[in-house]
Amino acid sequence: MNEKLRNVVAEVLGIPVGQVTESTSTDTEDSWDSLRHMNIIFALEDAFGIRFTDDEITRLVSIAKIEEIVAGKVRDNPEQ
Amino acid sequence: MSSRGAVDIWLIRNFTIEPMLPLVEREFRARGLEPALRVGGFSEAHADVASLSSDIGSASNPRMVVLALCLEQFSASFGHHDWECEAACAHVLELAEFAVANTSATIVLNSALPPLAPVHGFANVGGKLDHMSRVEALNLALRKLAVANPGRVVLLDWVAYARELGEADTYDRRFWYTSGLPFSQKFLRRYTRDLAAIAELMVGKVRKCVVLDCDNTLWGGVIGEDGIDGIRLSDNSVPGAYFREFQRCILDLRARGVLVALCSKNNEGEVFQVLDRHPHCLIRREHLAAWRVNWNDKAASVIEIASELNIGLDSLVFIDDSAVECERVRDACPEVLVLQTPADAGRLPSFLHEQAPFPALAVTEMDEKRAAAYQEGKAREEFKAAVTDLNEFKTRLGTWIRPRRVAPADVPRVSQLFQRTNQFNLNGIRRDASAVEEMLADEGCLVYCADVGDKFGDLGLVAVGVVWRSGDGLLMDAFLMSCRALGRDAEFAFLNCLLAEAQARWSSAAEIRANYLPTARNGMIVEFLHQAGFRHTAGSGDGDGGYVGTLPELMDINERRFVEIKETQ
Numbered sequence: 001m002n003e004k005l006r007n008v009v010a011e012v013l014g015i016p017v018g019q020v021t022e023s024t025s026t027d028t029e030d031s032w033d034s035l036r037h038m039n040i041i042f043a044l045e046d047a048f049g050i051r052f053t054d055d056e057i058t059r060l061v062s063i064a065k066i067e068e069i070v071a072g073k074v075r076d077n078p079e080q
Numbered sequence: 081m082s083s084r085g086a087v088d089i090w091l092i093r094n095f096t097i098e099p100m101l102p103l104v105e106r107e108f109r110a111r112g113l114e115p116a117l118r119v120g121g122f123s124e125a126h127a128d129v130a131s132l133s134s135d136i137g138s139a140s141n142p143r144m145v146v147l148a149l150c151l152e153q154f155s156a157s158f159g160h161h162d163w164e165c166e167a168a169c170a171h172v173l174e175l176a177e178f179a180v181a182n183t184s185a186t187i188v189l190n191s192a193l194p195p196l197a198p199v200h201g202f203a204n205v206g207g208k209l210d211h212m213s214r215v216e217a218l219n220l221a222l223r224k225l226a227v228a229n230p231g232r233v234v235l236l237d238w239v240a241y242a243r244e245l246g247e248a249d250t251y252d253r254r255f256w257y258t259s260g261l262p263f264s265q266k267f268l269r270r271y272t273r274d275l276a277a278i279a280e281l282m283v284g285k286v287r288k289c290v291v292l293d294c295d296n297t298l299w300g301g302v303i304g305e306d307g308i309d310g311i312r313l314s315d316n317s318v319p320g321a322y323f324r325e326f327q328r329c330i331l332d333l334r335a336r337g338v339l340v341a342l343c344s345k346n347n348e349g350e351v352f353q354v355l356d357r358h359p360h361c362l363i364r365r366e367h368l369a370a371w372r373v374n375w376n377d378k379a380a381s382v383i384e385i386a387s388e389l390n391i392g393l394d395s396l397v398f399i400d401d402s403a404v405e406c407e408r409v410r411d412a413c414p415e416v417l418v419l420q421t422p423a424d425a426g427r428l429p430s431f432l433h434e435q436a437p438f439p440a441l442a443v444t445e446m447d448e449k450r451a452a453a454y455q456e457g458k459a460r461e462e463f464k465a466a467v468t469d470l471n472e473f474k475t476r477l478g479t480w481i482r483p484r485r486v487a488p489a490d491v492p493r494v495s496q497l498f499q500r501t502n503q504f505n506l507n508g509i510r511r512d513a514s515a516v517e518e519m520l521a522d523e524g525c526l527v528y529c530a531d532v533g534d535k536f537g538d539l540g541l542v543a544v545g546v547v548w549r550s551g552d553g554l555l556m557d558a559f560l561m562s563c564r565a566l567g568r569d570a571e572f573a574f575l576n577c578l579l580a581e582a583q584a585r586w587s588s589a590a591e592i593r594a595n596y597l598p599t600a601r602n603g604m605i606v607e608f609l610h611q612a613g614f615r616h617t618a619g620s621g622d623g624d625g626g627y628v629g630t631l632p633e634l635m636d637i638n639e640r641r642f643v644e645i646k647e648t649q
Contacts, residue, residue: 035098038099038259
């Protein structure tokens with residue numbers, strides 16, 4: 001799942017997937033601006049069939065956080 | 081030379097449209113289109129529209145200006161008691177009108193979404209129109225702008241998207257107030273699909289014929305087993321009424337020029353028993369342009385239908401309820417658009433609206449006549465079979481052409497021919513309505529066309545030719561004719577009339593060069609150029625020299641005694 005997730009983020013940011021690590025965040029990637037943040041949200045929602053809450057959206061600022069939150073949501077909605 | 085499928089798009093917007101850009105890239109590329117996107121500033125719609133008069137994009141590609149303007153973003157009080165709705169509506173209309181007046185590109189507008197509920201409930205306040213009515217008035221004004229500019233200004237109906245999706249799936253409030261994006265991804269995807277459909281038409285990808293299965297598609301049940309009294313087809317009971325309503329949708333398509341063909345595994349006699357005699361069958365024998373009702377492979381039948389109608393496989397839409405048949409046709413003929421009908425017959429009436437396989441930029445008088453013209457074509461073929469001597473056939477067919485300069489009223493049909501004609505086409509260059517108008521306005525350009533007909537009927541405007549004055553000589557930059565009009569020498573007669581007109585206009589010019597470019601489908605034009613007396617020349621420098629000829633010689637060769645030249649009334 002994390003591999004799929006990192007592929008989604010890498011594609012939106014336009015960087016090689018190898019460059020996406022657990023510590024990748026809005027602070028380490030210049031291209032991760034507010035517009036790309038929105039695109040990451042939509043791409044993840046589309047890829048995993050989930051919907052983030054307002055609170056989650058503000059917290060999704062690093063790969064570590066994204067992996068944690070997406071894993072929780074997919075676990076809660078196994079039919080997705 | 082631009083590649084087929086390249087489109088220059090300028091997106092002028094007043095909301096955060098960036099999340100739609102990946103959707104546009106994906107949808108366009110899936111359809112073989114190459115979008116070159118330019119996005120206007122977030123709060124610069126006014127300045128961007130004002131700059132439209134200058135050139136945009138590379139001149140060789142079709143150009144599309146999209147005004148993606150929403151009322152939601154003009155003011156934070158959208159829909160509330162203090163919303164200055166009138167000013168916002170006036171602003172949108174002003175931008176749209178300015179754009180239409182100041183660019184020759186194809187312009188895509190959208191209807192505006194009204195607030196979900198009126199702010200005063202059921203009450204009318206102060207005898208004034210409420211917000212809802214004002215937005216309706218704006219949408220009507222935008223619609224009129226599109227109607228007044230057929231083929232060039234297109235109105236995409238956002239209100240209809242919202243009806244399809246419902247309020248909850250139209251908006252995404254998570255990014256509306258914080259990021260300037262009121263709309264959901266579903267909404268933007270729906271919008272993108274229509275933008276791609278328009279771009280397809282602009283580059284000449286036009287679907288022309290629907291090929292239908294019969295059992296469980298045009299009626300419920302299997303005619304071979306259930307018999308004419310057992311199949312479900314009715315005007316007042318379900319599921320028969322669903323199938324009848326679906327037939328109505330097919331006839332709607334036919335009324336605007338889409339050809340209707342049948343491809344069914346059945347005994348032909350039984351299928352026509354339904355078409356000729358069933359009291360509730362709306363599609364009748366005379367509506368069909370072609371049919372293959374037999375036990376052969378459907379992919380082979382589909383190929384035969386395309387060949388009989390003289391259109392490409394990429395012009396066909398195949399509709400069948402069987403997943404197996406759909407897969408077979410998809411596999412053997414990937415160019416064909418294959419649609420499987422929904423298993424629930426109750427969804428049939430809305431199925432074609434959802435799939436929208438036949439978008440159109442303009443419906444011309446020619447479209448309305450086309451189906452009848454194919455009927456005449458069948459009579460003509462039978463006549464040809466009966467008259468064995470080709471010259472006698474041509475004489476007795478009574479072919480005539482009525483050549484004339486293209487007039488402003490002909491522009492929608494002429495640009496449609498540029499977009500629809502693939503085979504008998506000198507170079508495949510697509511020209512939209514604004515490009516045709518630009519040529520008409522140019523003193524150095526002759527834009528010529530002809531109606532063609534014979535004893536069986538009038539095919540209407542089916543031939544276009546364009547000649548430019550070029551140095552000491554002439555350049556034929558377009559020559560195309562609908563395939564239905566070929567095979568009776570009308571193309572030679574039309575060429576002669578075009579050359580005579582060019583000679584009358586520019587008497588000193590003797591040499592004419594044909595700007596031939598090969599495309600995937602226009603092989604037949606090479607044979608024509610040779611028969612018409614053009615010589616192939618090697619190019620100087622980096623390219624093909626094309627085909628050249630001299631006027632008196634060409635006019636001698638292309639004299640056609642079988643074709644009557646009629647004067648324009």
